[in-house]
Amino acid sequence: RDRRPRRRREGPLLVGSGMATTSFSAGVFPSKASITAETDGTFTVSIGASDIGTGARTALTAVAADALGAGTERIRIRIGDSDLGMAWGAGGSRGTTSWSFAITEAAKELRENLDDPVRPMTVTVDTSTRIDFQPATERQTYSAVFAEVTVDPATGEVRVRRLLGMFAVGRVINPLLARSQVVGGMIMGLSMALHEESVRDPRTGRLANGDFAGYHIAAHADVPDIEAGFVPDYEPQDPSGFNGLGEIGTAGTAAAIANAVWHATGTRQRTLPIRLDRVLEQTTAVASPSLR
8 A cells, every 4th residue: 555645535534544563661570479278279369469450350360370270269369458568569561470470489389389288388479589680681562553543634633543453462361351451551542642731831830731621531432443462472581471561552552643644644743642733734834835
């Protein structure tokens, strides 16, 4: 297909497509996990993790079940309590990975002693001494995001029609949760590209639009058809084989949309958000060289 800009039209609208490839750093931070083999054959897994709506309980149950070689119905997860010990927070795309590393290490030690008839039996692992904070190679997650937009040259309005993201995040624990996570990230990237802008008072430095009346975010009507998928990948430096996938959904989405706007209009948008006045001004200049 012709990649030269301003070649596709649908009535008065300019149509463009763009993509961006991105990466986001990954890794693990220290956490403390305890696993108890109970008298009834179940396992209690305790870690000071926090679930902020990303499905940590579901994911960690699956991780523990896999590490212990037991069904998920035999796993009891205890999280969200500082009495359970130190654990990395839910952020930086390192929460689930850090917690899972500790759980996997604890499960490994517990399985080595399961022949001992004594119950309950508890194993506690602190990964502070098991993590190399300067690994020989970097750990990254990767994405390729594709966008299709329309631009109204009369008003400068940009509408995103379609988004597709393909991601390499290591082993995917729960495909449904993982897809929801990266789709949510792509919606955040769309909002960053077209809506979100902090305005400061130059005299005081305070935010002049510190509420949702003035700080705009994407609404349902702004969210197009979004698809997301994962490519086979495995992280050899982690015993569970996966990386975090929080930020990688957002990373690159705004760039893909900006590239699609360039394809539609012939002008580069290098300031976010891609506001109507910026698009209108630059699109008019391209359409009318005499106005430059």
